[in-house]
Amino acid sequence: MKRVLTTAAGVAVTALMAGCGTAGSNQAEAANVYKDGKETVAVMPLDGLSIATGTLSALVKETPVIVEARMVNGIANVTEVQPDPNAEGVRPGDGKDIYGAIDFEVTSVVKGDPAMKGVRVVYLSGKRDADEHDKRIAYTSEDLAYLQLPDGRLRSSAEMVGRTLTLFLKPSTLPVPGYELAFPGGVAEKNPSGALRFSSPTGLPPISAAANPQVAATAQAVTTNEVLAAVKQP
Amino acid sequence: MTKWKEPELLERTRHRLVLSLVVTVLAVLVTPQAAFAHAFGSIKQDNNEVTFSSDEDTEYDHLWWNHFVHFEQYDQYGARTDLTAIEQGRKAYNSSTDVIWWAADLSLRDGGLTRCVNIDWPRGRCDSFNVRFNQNYTGTPANTGWFIACHEFGHSYGFDHLTSGDFGCMYPSVDPWNPPPTGGWISQHMIDHINNQY
Numbered sequence: 001m002k003r004v005l006t007t008a009a010g011v012a013v014t015a016l017m018a019g020c021g022t023a024g025s026n027q028a029e030a031a032n033v034y035k036d037g038k039e040t041v042a043v044m045p046l047d048g049l050s051i052a053t054g055t056l057s058a059l060v061k062e063t064p065v066i067v068e069a070r071m072v073n074g075i076a077n078v079t080e081v082q083p084d085p086n087a088e089g090v091r092p093g094d095g096k097d098i099y100g101a102i103d104f105e106v107t108s109v110v111k112g113d114p115a116m117k118g119v120r121v122v123y124l125s126g127k128r129d130a131d132e133h134d135k136r137i138a139y140t141s142e143d144l145a146y147l148q149l150p151d152g153r154l155r156s157s158a159e160m161v162g163r164t165l166t167l168f169l170k171p172s173t174l175p176v177p178g179y180e181l182a183f184p185g186g187v188a189e190k191n192p193s194g195a196l197r198f199s200s201p202t203g204l205p206p207i208s209a210a211a212n213p214q215v216a217a218t219a220q221a222v223t224t225n226e227v228l229a230a231v232k233q234p
Numbered sequence: 235m236t237k238w239k240e241p242e243l244l245e246r247t248r249h250r251l252v253l254s255l256v257v258t259v260l261a262v263l264v265t266p267q268a269a270f271a272h273a274f275g276s277i278k279q280d281n282n283e284v285t286f287s288s289d290e291d292t293e294y295d296h297l298w299w300n301h302f303v304h305f306e307q308y309d310q311y312g313a314r315t316d317l318t319a320i321e322q323g324r325k326a327y328n329s330s331t332d333v334i335w336w337a338a339d340l341s342l343r344d345g346g347l348t349r350c351v352n353i354d355w356p357r358g359r360c361d362s363f364n365v366r367f368n369q370n371y372t373g374t375p376a377n378t379g380w381f382i383a384c385h386e387f388g389h390s391y392g393f394d395h396l397t398s399g400d401f402g403c404m405y406p407s408v409d410p411w412n413p414p415p416t417g418g419w420i421s422q423h424m425i426d427h428i429n430n431q432y
Contacts, residue, residue, distance in 0.1 A: 032358040042353045044277050044360065047389040049345035049382055050407040051371070062342060088289045088336040089364045091329060094351060130329075130352040130362065137353055142395070142406075170341075183343030201395040201406045206343060208409045 034151060039136050043152045046124060046139035050184040050206045056222055059207060060230040063182040065112035065169040067119060068190065068224075069104035070161075071147065074154030076100045076125055076138075081175045095128025098136065099176045102147060102154060104167065110224075111231045112169075120178035121167065126152065143181050145199035146189055164190045166224065194224045274427050277350055278392040279332060280359040282432035284311075285320045287327035287334055295337035296324060298372045302383035302418075303335060310384060310420045311391070315428040332362065333390055337369035344368050345382045345408060348389035363390045374410045380418020381408050388420070391428055399423065 033042045053059045060066065080096040102121045109116050123144065129135040138152030146165065147155055168186035169179040181187060185200035197203045205222050286307060290296035304321060312319035327334050340347060345368055352362035365386045371378060384403035395406035402421030408414070 033353075033355065040355065042355065042358055044350040044353075045275055045389075045394070046347070046349050047275075047277065047394070048347035049385045051343050051345045051368070052407045052409045053343075054409075088291060088338065089334050089366070091327070091331075091334065091351070091362065093329070124349075127349070127351055129355075132355075135353070135355065137350055139349065173341075180341075183341060186343075201397050206407050208412065 036136075039134065041126075041136045041138050041152070042129075043138050043140060043150070046141045048184060050200065052206045052208045054208050056205065056207055056226060057230045057233055059168075059183075059205060060111065060227060063111065063168045063170065063186075065116075065119075065167075065179065065182075066110040066227065066231065067104075067106045067112065067116065067167050067169070068108040068110065069106050069119060069165055069167055070163070071102060071155075071157050071165065072105050072118070073103045073157055074100070074147065075102075076152070076154050077136075078122075078125075079176045080128070091130060093130050095130050095133050097124060097175075098126040098128065099123065099174060100125030100154065101176070101178060102144075104165070107164065110166070110227060119167070119169065121169065122172050122174055122176045122178040122180060124174065142199060142201065143184050143186065145185070146187060166190055166196055166227070188222075190224060196222050196224060196227070198222075274392050274431070275394040277348075277363075277389060278359055278431065279317075279363075279390060280354045280357070280361055282316055283318045283320060284332045284390075285322055285327075285330070287322040287331050288324045288336060289327065289334050290324070290336040292337070292369075295367075295369050295372050298379065299335070299337055299367050299383065300324075302376075302379035303387070306380065306383045306387060306418065310418075311387060311428070314420060315425050316432050317391070317428060330361075333365055333387070334362070335365040335367065335386075337372060338366045339370065340366060340368040342370060345371060345378075345410065346386040348386045360390075365390065371410045375413055377413035377415060377418060378408065378410045381413050384418045384420060388424065392431060393424065393427070396423075 077098050078101045079099045082096050083090045083094055100123055104119050106116050106119055126136055126138045140148055140152050166188045168182040170182040172178045172180050183206055185198050188196035188198045190196055198205050288296055288300055307319035311317045322331060347366045349364055350360035351364050354361050367382060381403055388404050393404045396404040400421040400423035402419060402424045403417055
């Protein structure tokens with residue numbers, strides 16, 4: 001039995017090391033390509049850097065709309081738009097950008113028009129491949145961490161029942177109407193105590209305490225009441 | 235039905251218990267550990283020779299960001315890892331250029347953004363990336379430029395955000411007016427991952 005244990009432990013450690021050091025084996029990479037109906041879809045993250053602001057008050061001041069909401073419906077691929085060939089960064093033959101939309105029922109307006117009953121959040125959901133336009137690159141985004149599956153599709157509303165989200169929004173600057181998240185990770189889940197867990201890697205809002213690694217440990221979670229108080233500040 | 239004598243039964247039970255323990259230990263060990271699972275993602279260059287070019291129209295934005303891109307690519311990624319950086323002239327890119335970068339008017343909360351725009355389908359690797367830097371932060375302290383350039387190119391080499399350990403320039407957030415003093419450098423952890431991968 002000792003021999004079996006030693007062998008098993010060896011296999012396990014080898015597997016663990018392989019998973020850490022060379023996560024991108026051909027097999028693992030191939031798993032990022034899948035079929036969605038007739039389409040071949042590759043999943044790629046849309047990734048970037050968040051800019052921190054000084055305080056929660058400043059963050060709230062720069063955010064035009066803040067609502068508590070429940071997810072009603074998600075449409076992964078709502079609009080396809082051909083990029084302007086003269087725009088910066090557009091290569092000859094570039095495929096269309098694909099936008100998605102998520103509809104929410106507003107349960108409480110923290111900042112914005114109090115009559116708001118629903119809101120549509122639009123986002124860049126993917127892109128047509130430059131060489132083969134019938135193939136699709138599906139983006140995963142940290143912004144949508146609670147709403148998106150690892151293969152880029154949106155969760156169904158049934159999966160989101162009972163979950164209250166706080167959305168930090170601004171009017172859409174994308175080629176589709178609606179609202180966008182005001183900053184990366186600008187969707188937070190409210191837990192029963194009122195604390196908000198943002199969809200950033202730290203779970204914290206992008207305020208300056210979280211921006212500096214040297215003081216990251218001192219960054220504080222934010223509650224709904226603190227957001228409300230910040231909104232009410234002159 | 236087989237009838238077991240008591241010593242045999244005890245021995246058999248012990249074997250089953252030990253086997254269960256081994257399976258449990260294996261399951262725990264083989265399950266991806268969070269710290270690593272988020273360290274190196276699915277977006278990756280298709281090989282270790284990385285061509286890059288600016289498509290920035292505005293002179294000031296080009297000059298400011300190009301400084302950071304050029305030296306991050308050559309002195310950090312190129313010199314300290316197995317990657318080879320090959321800079322193409324401004325707007326001299328072609329269909330096989332790996333990264334085209336420019337400065338854009340992004341949200342005030344975006345420092346930069348990296349995305350794949352063309353796939354190497356059989357391998358699920360990325361043939362072409364677009365990197366956008368936020369032109370609202372052109373002219374901020376130099377450490378902000380180092381940090382953002384290092385960070386966005388880090389995404390193109392396969393890195394997700396890192397919030398603990400040896401995170402180098404892959405921390406997810408930066409205060410552009412008060413950047414960390416060493417945030418623009420790649421870490422040994424990043425070097426190890428790149429050299430294992432490419």
